[in-house]
Amino acid sequence: MDNVNSQIEQQVTVLLRRVQRIHISTAHGEMDLERSAYGIMCKIADEGPQRLGSFASAFGLDPSTITRQVQALEKASLAERTTDVADRRASILDLTAEGHDVLARTREHRRQKMHDAISDWSDKDREDFARLMEKFNLSLDKLVHTS
Secondary structure: OOHHHHHHHHHHHHHHHHHHHHHHHHOOOOOOOOHHHHHHHHHHHHHOOEEHHHHHHHHOOOHHHHHHHHHHHHHOOOEEEEEOOOOOOOEEEEEOHHHHHHHHHHHHHHHHHHHHHHOOOOHHHHHHHHHHHHHHHHHHHHHHHHO
16 A cells, blocks of 8 residues: 555544544534534435435444434434325434524534634635545545445
8 A cells, every 4th residue: 555545544534533523622502412413414404304214324324323313303302303205104304493503503613613723724725625525525435335
């Protein structure tokens, strides 16, 4: 394996640790959001209401794990399930008005932290980084879907 791949792997590991630290530092406030809850809420906000099975597939988790996470969101009044009109046996999960509000505030707080972290970067560096992160994530998606 070449040195560049080793450097990338090492930096991804560092990134994961730092992301966890950012999550912890931004999870507190009016509403503590678990990392999994935040991920589910972002997926709904970005892609619209979905069946619970789509979360299990997207996050590579067992459906029972997703069910527990969804129940916590429902208990906190951040999300609600409705019956899928296309298949009455299935449920669709959507954010409540409070869920949208909590997510918007949490995202703004996290995005401000990201802005602060790279505020001294040039516009081109930020644009390149965003483009390359998206490309990297798409590459990871292809890898996972072919395994």
